[in-house]
Amino acid sequence: MTELFEILLSASFWAAVLRIASPLILATMGELICERAGVLNLGIEGIMVAGAFAGWIAAYAGLPLWPAVVVAFLTGAGFGLIHGALTVPFGLSQHVVGLGITLLATSATYFAYRVALPEVSSPPRIEPFQPLDLPGALAQTPLTYAAFAIAGLTALVLYRTPLGLSLRAVGENPAAVEAQGGNVTALRMGAVIAGSGLMAVGGAFLTLSAFNSFFFEMVNGRGWICIALVVFGAWRPGKAVLGALLFAAFDALQIRLQQTDLGAVLPYQVFLMTPYILSILALVAMSRSARVPAALMVPYRKGTR
Amino acid sequence: QDAPLQVAGIYTVPVEQQWVSRIHQAALAAQDAGQIEYTFSENVSNTDYARVMREYAEGGNDLIIGEIFAVEDEAREVAADYPETAFLMGSSFLHDPALPNLAVFDNYIQDASYLTGLIAGAMTESNNIGMVGGFPIPEVNRLMHAFMAGARETNPEVEFQVAFIGSWFDPPKAKETAFAMIENGADMLYAERFGVSDAAQERGLLAIGNVIDTQADYPETVVASAIWHFEPTLQAAIAAVNDGSFTADNYGVYSYMKEGGSSLAPLGTFEGRVPEETMALVREREAAIKAGEFEVEIDDSEPVSN
Amino acid sequence: MRLEAIARPGPARTFGPPLIALGATLGVGMALALIAGAAPLAVFGQIVTGAVGSRFALLETLNRATPLIFTGLAVAVAFRAKLWNIGAEAQLYAGALMTVVLGTGALGWPAWALLPTLALASMLAGALCLVWAAWAKLRLGVDEVVTTLLFNFVMLLFVSMLLEGPLKDPMGMGWPKSERLVAEARLPRIAEGLRLHWGFALAVISAGLVWLVQSRTTWGFEMRAVGAGLPAARFAGMPVNATILRVALLSGGLAALAGFSEVSGAKGSLTLDLSPGYGYTGIIVAMLALLHPLGVVIAALFVAGVFVGADAMSRTAGVPSYVADILLATALLTMVLALLFTRFRVRRE
């Protein structure tokens, strides 16, 4: 018990929480934007892989870090364009297209990596973002601050601008948007493209901030977690950020608990499992209050009803 | 022998992975030397492993190298189906005389790991060493145990924190785990995975490398590394295939230090920064190992924190 | 742009778009070969040869299609009832787990008794992995997309825990791997010397049975009705909750059969990487089949063929092996679009 309190009271623990949460927050905002506009984007895992690679290779090729982040964003946006083009105007199954995009983005990334770097024994390293010179848990890299800023911006846009209103409406009832002269296709495509860009930036966090080079499989299921976080957050940016922080806290905690007496008794898988099980339990606990966007996963084909 | 041997490699992970990279590098070197013609498939899932073996065998390769750790039985079926092809496979099992075209190897570099342990034990000031691994499999466990044995020898006080991250490729996670160990008192890290040395570097602490030498990347961090050399294993196999004597055998011994299959990496930037009496002990043990007078225990069980 | 349904599509409509999709996939393959510095023109032949060009290749394709038929069916059955089962991966492992728990010597029965028992026990285990999520959906309104997706990770870790703990093969030299099945627990080969086990036949038979159930039985009618119009089904007096639970049992059971068939037919033991995402690929297979059980067989063969063929091509052509997954992804994205165009035409507005 005292061990637990010591951990929870240490600044380094909270620093770790913010670090672990950052890529999740970025990608979760991306997914949330897509889903708020009515499109489930299961391409997230692959798009994060592509973003991690694109950002890193851009930096490796000599681009400064922020432009590398932009490259990652654009790469993700490109995959978002494919996803959107298939699911929005053509209304194809969002499950299939999403999983297809994950497969495509992942394998295309690995292919590109292998073609670009055929014979290296360990991937070259870049000079990543450095933590700011701030006390305690605040000593984070600029990308972490960017993640929180983007979450705030997402909330602001969604709830305080005409664009956000249109986005929310198109996820609730596309016909309502069209009846007011809005362009359903453009709104949904825009959301998927921008959202996918954010997912890719989330991936790039891993290579440009959390670490300094690209590895196969390094995204390691984080994208799927983000899908859960969106639901966990009841499709609201603020709650989703809280969810990401909670998840990160569990992750940081389980890493530390493995070193306690508990760690000697319990198999390490139990610790790895905890965040997932807690997510499921949390979903069950708050299922009543969550409101799914009414038109989520419902394609809108113009002129049919 | 006029034509070079046709050699195919099948790896379940990308060739960047430390373990596989040693095999891959050795094969590329042999290719450069004109001994073999080398093709490979990486990231082959275990489900597909037997199929790829068959494809290469059908394709007329003379020697197929790879790792069959979790597909031992299936791989043996394939070997039985293609008796003309030589298979040199990383395996936790011993060779089977009934299957004369399948020889096995493994990374028995516990000797070198033990030596790095001697150094680590002497260099830690907090007497607390953090070890981050991917999965607790024999290939990882035995090196960790050898390392721990070495460290305890030079520093009976030393304590170990051991953690597995459940992935071969999640450097950010490995790094987070290393950070957690540092917070918990570790000032020396055993870097089984990528990401650990980075944590040590960021906090100005020390790390011990494993399988490959990464000191060039972390000059102020990586003190010593236990290196695996696959070349002796591969060369023995090439010679055997060439003269027709390839048969079921345990090539694992070629990874032993006395065979030149493993070594302690040069201290490099840490030359002169390790206590001299420790280095004397290291040199003494190294000589004894090579002379066959000292044996490092092989312990494949899962290591735990203490 | 507006999509307009085509009342009676002719042969050009039916076969044209899919052929274009295949052509586009091939084009991508050639472009990738060019990028990787290989000869692009040979790509097509190499894929076809690799997938069906020899007895060996054909059998490999059939073998790889086997688990995909099961997971594809599992997904098709569930999606048809609008139960979004993204957890076929977990259910597959549950089936595999049950197979090794009971099949490694716990039951000393002859094959004719043991094999059906293993299959049924697996189905039960897989069903349990889905039923709780269906129940939570019905009773608590919890979104099953997320619960089933997350449960995949829990299940994988659970299997990992067992494989490194109680189920670990004492003769496995420490590797996380189960003991081998006893001989009676192994699905035999379909014919001597043919590397194709009865799992494949079981998969095809299952597809036929599922089709019969869906189209000919009252339970199947209920399953389809609940998916196509839940309020109408409830109004008409159909047992809606029972039907969804039945769907969950069937779907989970079918996915679990993939695990059973892989362990009992192909591998003989369980490791953590038994499935390279068969559960997820099953979703793709099911949607390519437009959720039709018999279409699932064809779609699974298609997906398996593209992967096996492209993978073999990567070795023949000397292109990084990731090309196989790229081509699979391209094939399926273009194919779902092509299938749309067999039924709709685009009109500009």
Place this chain on the structure above:
Amino acid sequence: MTSPETGAQASADAEVLRLDGITKRFGEVTANEDVSLTLRAGEIVALLGENGAGKTTLMNILFGHYAADAGEVRVMGRRLPPGQPRAAIEAGVGMVHQHFTLADALTVQENVTLGTRPWWRPGGRAAARARIEDLARDYGLQVDPDAAIADLTVGQRQRVEILKALYGDARVLILDEPTAVLTPQEARALFDTLRRATARGLAVILISHKLHEVMATADRIVVLRHGRVVGERATAATDPADLARLMVGADIAEPKAMPAEPGEVLLRLDAVSTPPGATQGAALDRASLDLRAGQIKGIAGVSGNGQSALAGLLEGLIRPASGTLTLGNAAPADWSPRIAVAAGIGRIPEDRHHTGTIADFTLTENAILETYRDAPFARGPLIDWSAARAHAEDLIEANDVRCPGPDAAIRLLSGGNMQKLILARALHGAPRIILANQPVRGLDIGAVTYLQSRLLAARDAGAAILLISEDLDEILALSDVIHTIHAGRLSPPVPRERAEVEALGLAMAGGGADAA
């Protein structure tokens, strides 16, 4: 009445809308053919026609949802670019769709202001709110701007739809079957709003199947049949019979109800309350009612006052929370849709698209939805599809359901024909009790006549019928005994002969039932 010939200059100035030679095809179906229409400021023009005559399609073209294959639309003399709702809105066309286009989770204000500001310009909420409140006051469209749509009644949603159109500065207001779901009071309020609008110079196109409404409101009436204009009348120069003939192309005989001969009580509700929240709208509050053989009992009321709960009770979807439901002379041990069907209740649900049918299922499949487990359709666990198909063919034949055949998806049918199949399914096996919930909502006059005559025939054959409708005229035309329903409470029954429209209207608004 505007006279068309009072000076070319003046009328040209006042002409706000002109449709010229509009033709629109969907595949092989011609929805509109060479339709022309003009509209002047301050005028209400009604568009009449059978289901599927092309009214909605024409309006969708005008509004830019569809692009016409030929012809053009001019607003204030300027040609509208085809297929662009935005352009239509900016030119001053406002449309209230047949099926509401509101986002349920958003508030009234959000729905109204949606898409009215450039994306990048946040703010302006207070101004928008003030404008909504002004409009609401001017046009009599009271509604709370902060209420979520999900919490509004149908009538209130209708007001929001109109507010949306007015908010965009409409000069032309299109209303597609706006009263199909309104109560008489709500309809009256709507027409009041329209009169205020025309007084301000708006031009209105009104689509409705209710001829008396059209006669009372419109200045001019245009009739479509099979996509063509078949007639145009000044309201003063026509009558309902004439219009019906134009629409259908033949005379329509209104069903005439004979006096009823009530028999024994087949179903009785004794102080039944339903659990709150089980349906939309109010729960039943100690409702008592009996249904007698050979009698039609009408329930008049404003939607949301407990009709759904009452219907759900008879449909088997809802169990009484307290009180008793008696069938014959015993209370059923358990209660579910299946038991209700087995007990001989024929049910016509309110929502034919979602509850009554499964859109993607064939007519055959829809025909046996309630009976697939019974002989001759079920043989053990198997379904005998040939028997089912033969049954569907019988129903189609006997009820003149216009469809491509029993294997066609029911989605392809018009509402009227869909409803005929549902009626056929409900009446099959001569149920002793019939629940008809809004049976003719949105249907054209031909379908209405057919359905009503079938219900009367069933009554005369001895069935007990519960008719729920928000259309007081329909209640008065068919019912033998009338209850009103308000806030979940049923008024005491009134025989039709003694029922007065005003008193019923008052009771429906909550002024009568409790007082009585």
